[in-house]
Structures are given as structure tokens and as C-alpha cells.
Amino acid sequence: MPVENDWLCVEIECRKHSQLTSERLWEFLAEWDVLGINESEAEGATSWKIYLPAQTSRENFHTAFQEWLTQTGLDPQSVTVGFGLVPRENWNEKWKQFFVPVHVPPDYVICPPWAADTNGFRGKVSLIIEPGMAFGTGTHATTQLCLTMLRTVFKAGMTVLDVGTGSGILCIACAKLGAKWCLGVDNDPLIAENAALNLRLNGISSEQVSIAVAELSAFRVHPFDLVLCNMLPQHLLPLVPTIKQFLSLHSFTVVTGFLEAERREIEEALSAHGLRVAARDCLGEWGGCIVHLV
Template sequence: MQWIECRVHTTHAAHELIAQLFITHGANGTVLEDSRGKDFTPEPWTDIIGKPKTEHLPTDGVVVKAYFPDDGTLEATLSAVKKDLVQLEVTTNQPVAQTEILLTTVHEEDWAEAWKAYYKPVQVSETMSIVPTWESYEKRREDEHVITMDPGMAFGTGTHETTLLCLQALEHIVNDGDTVIDVGTGSGILSIAAAKLGAKAVHAVDLDPLAVQVAKENSEANNVSERITIEQRDLLSESSNEQKADIVVANLLAHLVIALAPDIHRHLKVGGKLVVSGIIKQKEQEVIDVLKQENFQIDDVLEQKDWVAIRCRLTEVGGE
């Protein structure tokens, strides 16, 4: 199958907005190439085996790459995207695109080979490592949890800061026998991690049918599919899962976390734990204020670069 790669060079302040804009217009996935990756400083416990290449990263800002199927509708889609980019500049009162949208035809098989050049096994927390499906790997400690991933056409390596923060949070809160809801599961990596950490049942939801397909494939590849249910649903509001969970994890953008907050009570036990990520530092306090209004007690705030994840718990209804 052929895909069209749409590439925009933008700023750190605007890259998430542009990525979301592409998704809104039907992109089957986005990839962010961040210039700050050249200066990556690992955490003390991090050990990158065969350090990923950084030559492809821009020297400044972020390159956002979105992928659309080459099915004849791209011209109309790009017209709508360009219109929204102009509106985005008006709304934010700042330039968001440093270049025009550049187009490249990508064959699915070429994509797979390209990833292999710089996607290597990486330790992402004290006890978890992510390993691409084509790499041979041996555990370096008895309690190590190895998550096997294939990025596919629509998803990255699972090592973006927002995902890492969620993985690190889950490592400290998932107990044997817990039930977990993963909102906006994407590749399924957080669901897989929860299962490997001891959760007895994980319910994952995502709006994107491709995400559902990829998450199912990844859960099967990690031999945890019997504990993970994956559905194409609208976040929590349309979830068919009526049982309240011990943990809810949501790696979303800040405005989605804020919109989601009032609905979480219906799906989380009193005393249950919530992890939200995908939040830029500037939005941290706004998200915390909303969570407190919804009777969540803030337990911890994790930070990496410009991103934060918030770990909290649901208190008795009516107050903290």
C-alpha cells in the first residue's frame, strides 16, 4: 500500500497543535522529529542498547510528519489542512509553520525498513524495556519486563516523553490483580505494560480503528491478549465496560484530559488511581485545578523535558 507523507517544520510551541490538526483531518498517524532529541540526557537508570540515530532530526524546532492513504482524496484534505493552519496562526497569534507542506510517497515496506535503522532496544524505567520485534534481546535482570513493539505505519517507538512518564508511573502503582482502563490506547503499550506488571484485566479504548488493530496485534505479540480487551470507543463516555477500575491511565493532550475529568468517576473506584499525561508544562496547573475540583488528590507530578504526568487518586465524593 502507498501512503503520502505530509511534512511540516514548526516550533516547539505549536507542534502538538499541528499534529492534532492532522489527526482531525484523518491522518492515520503522526511522527514528531524533535531537535531536542539530539541533546537527550538519559535518566540515571536508562540504558539505551545501540543508541538510536539522531542524524535525521532537525537542527531547530520540530518536524511533524503525518501519513494519509494515497486514495485520491488527498488534494481536498490538504486544502482543508492549509486553511486550518492559517486559522491556527490567527488564533495563537504566532507563526506555526516554518515551511510549506512537503509531500513524499512512502511504500509501507519502505517504512518498515526505515524504522529499523534507528529503533533499538531501550530501557524505559527501572524494570521495563521496549524491544522492536526484529531485535534479539536477553533480559538483564530477573524482574525485567520486556515489551515487544512494532511501530507500524501509524505509531512511534513508545519512547516519547509522555509515554515514558506513564510507564514510569504505572510501574509504581500497578499491583497484582488490579483492573486498568487505558484511554486512547494508541499502540497498546500502556495496556501491555499494565498486564506485564500484574494487572488481571485491562480495558483499552481508542477512537482510531487502526490503533485498535495495532494494539490487538501488539498485545498478542506480548502474550497478554487474554487479559486485554480493546475497543473502538469514544474515550470513557461510550465504553461498554461498566465495572469500576482500580486504575485509569490516559495519555492525551491537556484539553482532552480536562474534558475527560468529570466522567472518570463513573469508571474508577473511590481510592482508585488516575495517571494523566500528554500535558505540556504550561498547562500543568490548569489540569491540576480541574482534577482537584473533581475530587482527585494529587499524589505526584512527574516531569521530563517540557512534559508532565500527574498521578492522583479519587477521594470520597463530596470532597478531598
């Protein structure tokens, strides 16, 4: 029987090629009293440990999760779910053990606040992200791929639009690289506190980066030098006509968040809106491309 200081740990493991991602998982978890979450990847498979109040019904969670997987078109057979109780004592210190600095090419390091002053990060673009928030640690493969790809077209002084900004990590990276101004847009109100905290941790001012909880269509149309779209296809594709309005003939758009198996579909959809692929890359099963207007 759980005691007051216990937490319920739900461990979700995906088999390879499962389309369940952190972003999609949070769509489900938004209805639950999540106390913390830890994501890990090994050999192309992703797993999460989700911490909930001990009194949470395991049966209700499992049933709701299976129904959600089916409703969203995900294969329930590609995911396993396990439950266990975790003592809450000294959790703050134990929590930190899950998070270590992650090095991302060419010269980024994504780190939690308690590792931000490590001397080994000299000469690196350090991106300080507070773990345990609703948008993870910023270390998902799609984020890493976007960070790497944007460097091939980024120039200091650029204006940057980040569509679906989440934690704000891409805006933070561009600001540290010398962007003139970055606008991060997301229609999820949960991102506001998370992104604001990460901006403060990185010493980024509101003059460098603006975060807005709104639909992209609410903004006055003007071209950005660089547009970043790290989002799942079902969120990206309906936005392409609107995103196109924020591009000039000199703009570049970095698109990540899709599986390599979905590349043809994504690139054909972009091409239908007059966007030509200038470069391609991948990280594991995740794909990315850089496009521009023609």
C-alpha cells in the first residue's frame, strides 16, 4: 500500500520505429498530475519514467493511455507500460542524477543549471535547460538535429522565427550565436513559464528573444531570415501556408520532427507550396531538411 511520501512511477517503453514522441506523450499527460518525467534513449528506442501521486489509479491510467494511443493512430502494441512505487525522500538530489550534459554537434552543450559552470564547457555554446518541466530537457533527437542543421545557414544578425518553440531552446541557441532578434511562437499556454525560466537561466533578455503564446496567424506578416519548425507532421503541414508568408526569397527554413519514413510525404507537401529542398540530414530514424522559396 502506498504511503504519503511515495510517488507512482509509470515506465513507458517504445519499440524501435514507434511514432510516440515526448511532444505527443505530453498531449496525453496534460490531463494528469505529473510531478516529474525522465526521458532516455538507447539503441533507437525511447523510454520515459513518469512520476505521479501515489494514489493515482494504475488501472485508470493504463486504460486511458491505451485508449489514447488508439484514438491518435498509434500502435498500442509498440509500447509497454509498467508501474512501481518510488520513495520520495531526497528526491531533489536523486532527480539530478538523471540529467547530465549532452554534447550536440558542432559545438553545443545542453546542460541542467547545476552543471552550467563546468570548466569543460569553455568554447561551447551552452544551453541551460531546467529538467522536469513540461517540455523535457531539450535533448530529444529532433531538437539536436535542428540545432545542428541550423548552423549550416545561420549568420550573426539574422532574425529568427521559431514555430512551436516549446522550451525556447532553439531561440536561446540562436540568441547566443548572435541573432538580431528571435520570436518563439507556440499555441500551448503551458510553454510560457517553462520558456521564460530557460531564458533567465541563459541570461537572454526580452530584447533578444520574445516568446508568445498565440497562433502564428495572429502576427503581422513580415519576412524572417531563418524559420525553425521542429514539430510533428500533423502540426507542421497545416501551418505551411502561414509559415510561407513569413519567408522572403533569401530566407531559409529548417524543418525537423518527422521520421525518415515520412520524408517523401513531407518534402512533397513543402514542394507543393513552392518550397525547394536545399539540404537534408538525419539523426537515427529522425529526418530534417532545409528549404527555401523558389
